Amino acid sequence: MQLPLVTSAGLWPPVLVTAGPGARSESHAHHAMHLVLARAGTLAVTAGGVTVRAAGIVTAPDREHALDARGVDIVLVFFDPESDAGERLRAGLDAPVRAVEPPERDALLADLPADAGPEALHAWGHAAAERLSLKTAVPRVIHPRVRKLLRALRGAEPAADTSLPALAALAGLSEGRLVHAFRDSVGIPLRPYLLWLKLQRAVVAMATGEPLARAAHAAGFADAAHMSRTFRRMFGMTASELQRSLPRPP
Known part of the structure; x- marks a missing residue:
């Protein structure tokens, strides 16, 4: 996978994008939201005891899920839920895990070259958050x-x-x-x-x-x-x- 951009404190940026061969994960939960897209074909996600196949998924933060993307090239985006991009995306998510259908996946990936480097991936991730967010959604209020x-x-x-x-x-x-x-x-x-x-x-x-x-x-x-x-x-x-x-x- 592409080496991600990181902050001076050794933390991920608000939007972190990697690309490369997919893998299988056991059931887990992390605080980041994430978008996982299969460049072609589908991947499998299990949440709440139900497994579905989709061209991609968007998960809410702290939601348990398992992913099987073996044999598939993927684009993976982690969003900090408290960042501007993460707040917009989170406000528009109406389920713990949302499936991305092939037409939406294809539209999202249309302007992402297969050989995109870290800078291009980073810019694309911000644009993806904007495209997936609902403009009318109200973000969570943070004290x-x-x-x-x-x-x-x-x-x-x-x-x-x-x-x-x-x-x-x-x-x-x-x-x-x-x-x-x-x-x-x-x-x-x-x-x-x-x-x-x-x-x-x-x-x-x-x-x-x-x-x-x-x-x-x-x-x-x-x-x-x-x-x-x-x-x-x-x-x-x-x-x-x-x-x-x-x-x-x-």
Whole structure:
């Protein structure tokens, strides 16, 4: 797959696009929304005990699903639900998992060359979010102090103090108010969100060629085993399985 663009803090950008051979994942859930398109043919998605085949899917954040895209070239887009693009897409999603039919898939991919590089993929991902969003949908309201905290967390170093007292002081809220406001605004509790950011840092470290143990340490995991368990829960595969699908650094 194409090496993704990343932020200076080692996190994914609000819209992250990769392209390459598809794979199979076990049932999992992650905080990102994602769009998966088969360049040709179909892929299978299982959610709520029901399996369907489609030309592509869009999933809501934190929704359990499994994907089988073996033997299919795919374009995969992760959207940060709290970003502008993610909020627009999320507001227009009327089901936990939405199937993309072949005509819609073909229209989305019409201006994406097969050999598109990271910059072209990135620009295409933003355009795809715009095309898939409903202009009349009303985005989720995020508490302004929570939004401030989200910006700070995405720019923080892995070793930064993320204790509840420290984060409450950073947000300018009481600890109890922060816990409730964060869940109401983001949709998941604060601790699982912090784990999601940690996982992003691990993927970025792995993509730059770090071995699993060093990637786990750099991201703040206790060890590679803890990181791999988290990978399986959030991506439906182990860290080593994902690492094998990443490009080799130059």
